Every structure is written in structure tokens, then in C-alpha cells.
Amino acid sequence: MNAVAEQPRCHHCHRVLRSAKSIALGYGPTCARKIRRAAVDLRDYQAHQIASARELIEDGGILPLRSVVFLVVSTDGTEIHRTAPAACNCKAGLKGTRCYHQLAARMLLAA
Numbered sequence: 237m238n239a240v241a242e243q244p245r246c247h248h249c250h251r252v253l254r255s256a257k258s259i260a261l262g263y264g265p266t267c268a269r270k271i272r273r274a275a276v277d278l279r280d281y282q283a284h285q286i287a288s289a290r291e292l293i294e295d296g297g298i299l300p301l302r303s304v305v306f307l308v309v310s311t312d313g314t315e316i317h318r319t320a321p322a323a324c325n326c327k328a329g330l331k332g333t334r335c336y337h338q339l340a341a342r343m344l345l346a347a
């Protein structure tokens with residue numbers, strides 16, 4: 237019915253995506269670049285967590301839910317976590333550990 241609503245949109249700026257690459261990524265080229273370059277405090281994170289957070293974003297495994305809350309697909313794809321920049325309901329997050337899900341949320345919010 238509404239053709240406009242069915243067009244794939246950038247998760248960041250909500251513009252309609254046209255290239256197959258952008259659609260697969262879920263972000264337009266400008267937003268993808270902004271996210272990669274986002275100035276995020278990485279001091280509390282290890283290199284492998286930073287790599288995992290970037291991979292999560294590029295795989296489209298983290299989607300905005302509302303304001304600062306994101307939905308994140310777990311590594312094995314069986315669970316969905318709710319993640320904010322300083323909280324996450326995955327096992328590590330509930331223990332107070334800074335998981336890479338939170339880092340990915342920070343990267344997206346900083347972009």
C-alpha cells in the first residue's frame with residue numbers, strides 16, 4: 237500500500253537507501269563513514285572488543301529501538317539484548333562488565 241514505507245532506510249538518518257551495499261549495511265555511505273570515525277572513549281575496551289563492536293554494526297546486528305536503547309542480536313543469533321551506552325542485559329552486562337554491545341551503542345550515538 238505505502239511504497240515509501242517499504243523502502244529500506246538508513247538506521248541513522250532515515251534517508252532512503254539506494255545502493256545494494258548500503259541496504260546490506262543498513263546505513264548510507266555518509267553515516268557509515270561517520271560511525272567508523274565516531275569519537276568514542278575506547279580506554280576501557282580491548283582491541284578485540286572494539287573489532288567486535290565494529291563488526292556488529294557492519295553486520296546490521298544492532299538496531300535503534302528508542303532514544304538511546306538498541307536491540308542487539310547475540311553472537312549465536314539466538315537472543316536479543318537491549319543495550320544502552322552504559323547498560324546491557326547480556327550476561328556480561330548484567331554483571332556490570334562493559335560488553336562490546338555497549339561500545340557499539342556508543343559508536344552509533346557518537347556518529
Ligand SMILES: [Zn+2]
Binds near residue numbers: 248
Ligand atoms: Zn544515514
Ligand SMILES: [Zn+2]
Binds near residue numbers: 324327336
Ligand atoms: Zn552486552
